Amino acid sequence: xxxxxxxxxxxxxxxxxxxxxxxxxxxxxxxxxxxxxxxxxxxxxxxxxxxxxxxxxxxxxxxxxxxxxxxxxxxxxxxxxxxxxxxxxxxxxxxxxxxxxxxxxxxxxxxxxxxxxxxxxxxxxxxxxxxxxxxxxxxxxxxxxxxxxxxxxxxxxxxxxxxxxxxxxxxxxxxxxxxxxxxxxxxxxxxxxxxxxxxxxxxxxxxxxxxxxxxxxxxxxxxxxxxxxxx
Amino acid sequence: xxxxxxxxxxxxxxxxxxxxxxxxxxxxxxxxxxxxxxxxxxxxxxxxxxxxxxxxxxxxxxxxxxxxxxxxxxxxxxxxx
Numbered sequence: 001x002x003x004x005x006x007x008x009x010x011x012x013x014x015x016x017x018x019x020x021x022x023x024x025x026x027x028x029x030x031x032x033x034x035x036x037x038x039x040x041x042x043x044x045x046x047x048x049x050x051x052x053x054x055x056x057x058x059x060x061x062x063x064x065x066x067x068x069x070x071x072x073x074x075x076x077x078x079x080x081x082x083x084x085x086x087x088x089x090x091x092x093x094x095x096x097x098x099x100x101x102x103x104x105x106x107x108x109x110x111x112x113x114x115x116x117x118x119x120x121x122x123x124x125x126x127x128x129x130x131x132x133x134x135x136x137x138x139x140x141x142x143x144x145x146x147x148x149x150x151x152x153x154x155x156x157x158x159x160x161x162x163x164x165x166x167x168x169x170x171x172x173x174x175x176x177x178x179x180x181x182x183x184x185x186x187x188x189x190x191x192x193x194x195x196x197x198x199x200x201x202x203x204x205x206x207x208x209x210x211x212x213x214x215x216x217x218x219x220x221x222x223x224x225x226x227x228x229x230x231x
Numbered sequence: 232x233x234x235x236x237x238x239x240x241x242x243x244x245x246x247x248x249x250x251x252x253x254x255x256x257x258x259x260x261x262x263x264x265x266x267x268x269x270x271x272x273x274x275x276x277x278x279x280x281x282x283x284x285x286x287x288x289x290x291x292x293x294x295x296x297x298x299x300x301x302x303x304x305x306x307x308x309x310x311x312x
Contacts, residue, residue: 053309058297065295073301077308084312131246132285133278149281153288161292180289186256201256208250211289
């Protein structure tokens with residue numbers, strides 16, 4: 001079990017969020033209740049909130065882009081609205097950046113739930129046997145390369161990786177982004193997404209497999225390797 | 232590797248668990264099984280090195296910069312909350 005992460009545990013933040021009187025992030029209608037406002041934000045707090053929010057806009061947007069792609073701006077707005085309404089529950093201002101991130105992940109999770117009817121799970125059998133390493137070796141897409149596998153990876157720029165990640169179904173993309181890009185431990189991801197840890201581990205497993213397969217599909221579809229060969 | 236000593240898990244089983252192995256999210260028993268397999272199988276070691284590179288690549292892919300026009304809209308939104 002993965003227990004360490006680049007971030008401190010999120011227990012405090014999630015507890016702080018769920019302790020806001022009168023509403024919670026854990027169900028439908030959270031935004032509507034947030035708009036109604038159950039907590040009066042004082043003038044000094046408003047200023048402090050704005051400072052915190054402004055400072056963290058780049059980080060929030062970056063995370064939102066990885067999770068929600070083109071809907072990133074909308075997701076950040078939803079996060080800011082929710083965070084403003086519960087700002088009184090943030091007692092430790094130093095924890096503000098991660099508190100905001102966890103609110104953003106909560107908002108994304110609620111969106112996933114609303115879209116759950118259209119989400120298609122990918123069966124393990126469909127992808128379990130796929131190995132990017134073996135596919136590269138068998139297809140030999142860079143015939144003049146002595147370091148075939150590394151050269152395959154080097155053909156991918158940052159934008160390409162972003163695009164590949166965005167092509168993954170959201171239920172698999174979220175754990176993958178939070179675990180491997182943002183460095184959260186699986187326990188923290190389970191808490192933020194409000195899922196059993198076994199479900200997160202299964203989604204991570206499928207997400208990794210899908211990521212590998214999508215790397216290959218993307219390289220083929222975009223002619224990435226042909227460009228690399230001609231250089 | 233075609234012939235593995237008796238008791239070792241097959242290559243297919245070892246490579247299925249590579250990312251979990253690298254994350255140290257396998258049980259101690261499964262970690263030991265993959266470890267023992269890797270000690271004998273050079274082909275799977277290559278696949279593990281590749282998985283490490285792939286993970287590192289994914290980890291370093293963070294960071295879409297906040298475009299100025301989006302920042303402007305978000306700051307306006309903040310003021311209007």
